[in-house]
Amino acid sequence: MRNCYIHSAVSISAQNTFASEDFLLDVIAHNTKKTQAIYPNFKDFIAPIAARRMQTAVKMGVVTANKALQIAELNQPDAIITGTGMGCITDTEKFLNSIITNNEAYLTPTSFIQSTHNTVCAQIALGLKCNAFNNTYTHGNLSFESTLIDAQLLIQQQEAKHILVGGVDELGTEFVEYVQMMEAKESKGIKVPFSEGATFAVLSSEKKVNAIKLQAITTILEASKEEIILKLEAFLAVNDMDANSIDAIILGNNGDAYDAYYELTATSLFPHAVQIEYKHLIGEFHTASAFAFWLGTKVLQKQHIPKDVLKNSRQNKSIKTVLLYNQFKGKDHSFILLKTC
Amino acid sequence: MQVKELREELKEKIIEQLNLEELSVSDIKDDDALFGDGLCLDSIDALELIVMLDKDYGIQLTDPKEGQEVFKSITVLADYIAERTNK
Amino acid sequence: MPNEPTNKDTAPRVAVTGMGIISAIGNSVQENMEALLASKSGIGSISKINTVHADQIRVGEVAFSNDELISQQQLSDDNNFTRTSLLGLFAAKEALKNAKITGINSYKTGLISSTTVGGMDKTEQHLKTFKTSSESQKYISSHHAGDSTKKIAKQLGITEFSTTISTACSSSTNAIMLGARLIKAGKLDRVIVGGTDALTKFTINGFKTLMILSDEVCTPFDEHRKGLNLGEGAAYLVLESETIAKKENKSIIAYISGYANTNDAFHQTATSENGQGAYLAMQKALDFAHLKPAQIDYINAHGTATPNNDLTESIAIKRVFGDDIPDFSSTKAYTGHTLAASGAVEAVFSILALQAQTVFPNLNFKSKINETGLTPTTEIKKKPINYVLSNSFGFGGNCSTLILSKE
Missing domain, CATH: 3.40.47.10 (Thiolase/Chalcone synthase)
Structure with a gap:
């Protein structure tokens, strides 16, 4: 069975992660309920004739994907796989509201055709003139994780060598208000801002200098805290590891009551591992965990942990293996193992 | 309305409706091809313009193929509208 | 390598x-x-x-x-x-x-x-x-x-x-x-x-x-x-x-023999003139299944009845199958276009075609498309069917083909 290596990872987030070479050096504190990502100047990357129909998700996706390909020195991937929780929600809201406002009259097609979930993936393929395998997952907070599962399968089964994967979600304007309104009714709701972003990566069967290995990934639909501990131990065992093999854990704490999952995992299994959190910096959204994938890759490559993500004291040893754990409201759990080669 | 004014109005509407924000009215010549090599508009733009014709000028095209002729250039489009309205 | x-x-x-x-x-x-x-x-x-x-x-x-x-x-x-x-x-x-x-x-x-x-x-x-x-x-x-x-x-x-x-x-x-x-x-x-x-x-x-x-x-x-x-x-x-x-001694009603996923990479909604994405999907699915085009007994086409799809799908079918076009029909006139469900709906119909050894007719067809001249099967046709190829194409250039077989 072939290994799966990460040749590049690029992220647009609510921090300056796209344009800056610094690794989360000067972070921005977000004290608002919602926050947009920090956009690059899209006009520098997308021709006006192509950009005129694109909303934020498509722009973020296309630009991030192209940079990921560039860093990996890849012109044409063998597959492009995208994950998105809400899809192109801006155009969805736009078309929906014009139906309601105009009572189904004088509607134009642009926002409808751009509203489908596969628009980002399609526009990446269109820009590259890439006829290869093209897939879009939309499975709540496992949308990005599904792209990794598909990509790993394509590589392991030798159906593809170089694969572009990514997760992207945009904030939109209306639906997010309703979601936040419901969240505000929770006794211990999400504390970090609602946000957006795009993370793309090139995965490959070829080992490169400094490449990081995607060792394993698994997803669990629903489980209690106690079951998660057992499932995590089993996941590590399948990969010939135990809790002591993990040097750092990256957790998806967002301040809500379900952070208890992370707390129990950290204290009961990984008291000696370096503990990293990130959602206070980039916010919460369906594909926020793709940022953790970017973060984990960078930590392993740079052997450095930015102070604003470090949650406990840093041990003075090298970081060879990182575990990512994310969940949402006690559902949509995912474990991802990244390793240096 | 004079045909000349109508042409300028159409240019403004096209830029706005099709989100051609990098263009200004002076960039579109009266006889430039709107589709193909000229302005590079496509089939989706044609559908957008069909709705504009209906909404702003009360002219209904039922067959998208008709659009190919009508939207040939600003001159052709302006003449087409002028013939069908009393503006 | x-x-x-x-x-x-x-x-x-x-x-x-x-x-x-x-x-x-x-x-x-x-x-x-x-x-x-x-x-x-x-x-x-x-x-x-x-x-x-x-x-x-x-x-x-x-x-x-x-x-x-x-x-x-x-x-x-x-x-x-x-x-x-x-x-x-x-x-x-x-x-x-x-x-x-x-x-x-x-x-x-x-x-x-x-x-x-x-x-x-x-x-x-x-x-x-x-x-x-x-x-x-x-x-x-x-x-x-x-x-x-x-x-x-x-x-x-x-x-x-x-x-x-x-x-x-x-x-x-x-x-x-x-x-x-x-x-x-x-x-x-x-x-x-x-x-x-x-x-x-x-x-x-x-x-x-x-x-x-x-x-x-x-x-x-x-x-x-x-x-x-x-x-x-x-x-x-x-x-x-x-x-x-x-x-488990299950009765097996069909096999998934081949499949392919490609992208037309031409336009968000329109298909390329030579149906490149559709052509590649069919060809790659045949290659995957180790089948020659002549072994396909029936094509359940995407056939949405839009001017664009049916023309370019016909062109792509001709590119794959040459002069020897298998029996083909679209079942969209039965169910309408069920969007995301359509591929699975038509996979079920493809399996029913294998079970009944029957090509289901393409309803409401009268005259051939001028440019391509293809005639779908328009009446119930009983015949040996071993392999069915089913097409599904979507916005964003997404093209997928499935091949289902009896044995």
Whole structure:
């Protein structure tokens, strides 16, 4: 069975992660309920004739994907796989509201055709003139994780060598208000801002200098805290590891009551591992965990942990293996193992 | 309305409706091809313009193929509208 | 790169052991089969959605109302199932029953579903009352496309693996494909694969803006075709590793022999003039199955009856099959275009064609498309059928082809 290596990872987030070479050096504190990502100047990357129909998700996706390909020195991937929780929600809201406002009259097609979930993936393929395998997952907070599962399968089964994967979600304007309104009714709701972003990566069967290995990934639909501990131990065992093999854990704490999952995992299994959190910096959204994938890759490559993500004291040893754990409201759990080669 | 004014109005509407924000009215010549090599508009733009014709000028095209002729250039489009309205 | 042995040829074969469907032509596999054999279309006037376009469109509606589906499935009164979820659950349950699966977790079993509209049928009714009405608010969380899959997984007791695909009108073909790949790789023993989409105002108006909705029953592959009819429905297949199906003495109703996923990379909605994406999908699926074009006995075409699709699909078929075009038909004039569900709906029809050794006729065809001159099969045709090729193409250039076989 072939290994799966990460040749590049690029992220647009609510921090300056796209344009800056610094690794989360000067972070921005977000004290608002919602926050947009920090956009690059899209006009520098997308021709006006192509950009005129694109909303934020498509722009973020296309630009991030192209940079990921560039860093990996890849012109044409063998597959492009995208994950998105809400899809192109801006155009969805736009078309929906014009139906309601105009009572189904004088509607134009642009926002409808751009509203489908596969628009980002399609526009990446269109820009590259890439006829290869093209897939879009939309499975709540496992949308990005599904792209990794598909990509790993394509590589392991030798159906593809170089694969572009990514997760992207945009904030939109209306639906997010309703979601936040419901969240505000929770006794211990999400504390970090609602946000957006795009993370793309090139995965490959070829080992490169400094490449990081995607060792394993698994997803669990629903489980209690106690079951998660057992499932995590089993996941590590399948990969010939135990809790002591993990040097750092990256957790998806967002301040809500379900952070208890992370707390129990950290204290009961990984008291000696370096503990990293990130959602206070980039916010919460369906594909926020793709940022953790970017973060984990960078930590392993740079052997450095930015102070604003470090949650406990840093041990003075090298970081060879990182575990990512994310969940949402006690559902949509995912474990991802990244390793240096 | 004079045909000349109508042409300028159409240019403004096209830029706005099709989100051609990098263009200004002076960039579109009266006889430039709107589709193909000229302005590079496509089939989706044609559908957008069909709705504009209906909404702003009360002219209904039922067959998208008709659009190919009508939207040939600003001159052709302006003449087409002028013939069908009393503006 | 040295030639390493691949798993492709040594991996277990993927057997289909059950299927379930709900569509405009019936609420079970049996009812769908009867309608196909009787050349009976399910296209009619819209009755369940209040739209100003009602007189100008024809649609393929599922007969059951939401209330009927809810009571049949014994859901609680305060449920927040959307129509997409209700249709999906209905068809998925039939598929499991049909495959005689009782202990869902006696083998590693997954669910891969697909949808384009997700919970839109409820969102478009409640959007403007989300702020004020508690009755509306329960549908905020059911909007996203993964919701229907999660609800179906929960009802079926699936805990192992589940995901949702959304590649427009090729979605459920890609769900079938992922399921087959997971079985071949040994990651799952069994998987329920398919898709579901309800009719919505959103899609009716969307396709209306593209001016590709016909005001009559659609006429696939006809020179004078006026566009498509939207439909709704859901369909699922149960895929099992052949090894396990045989061990369990299951009756195998078909095999997934080949598949391919490509992208036309030409335009967000229009297809390339030579149908490149469609051509590549068919050709790659044949290569994957180690089949020559001449071995295909029947093509269940995508055939939406839009001017663009039917022309370029015909061109692509001619490029793959040359002068020796197999019997082909589109079944969209029976069910309407069921969007994300269409690939799975037509996979069910392809298996029925294998079982009945029958080509289902392409309804409403009168004259050949000038540019391509192809004539679909227009009457029930009994003949030996071993391999069926089924096409599904979508917005965003997504093209997928599936090959199903008897043996």
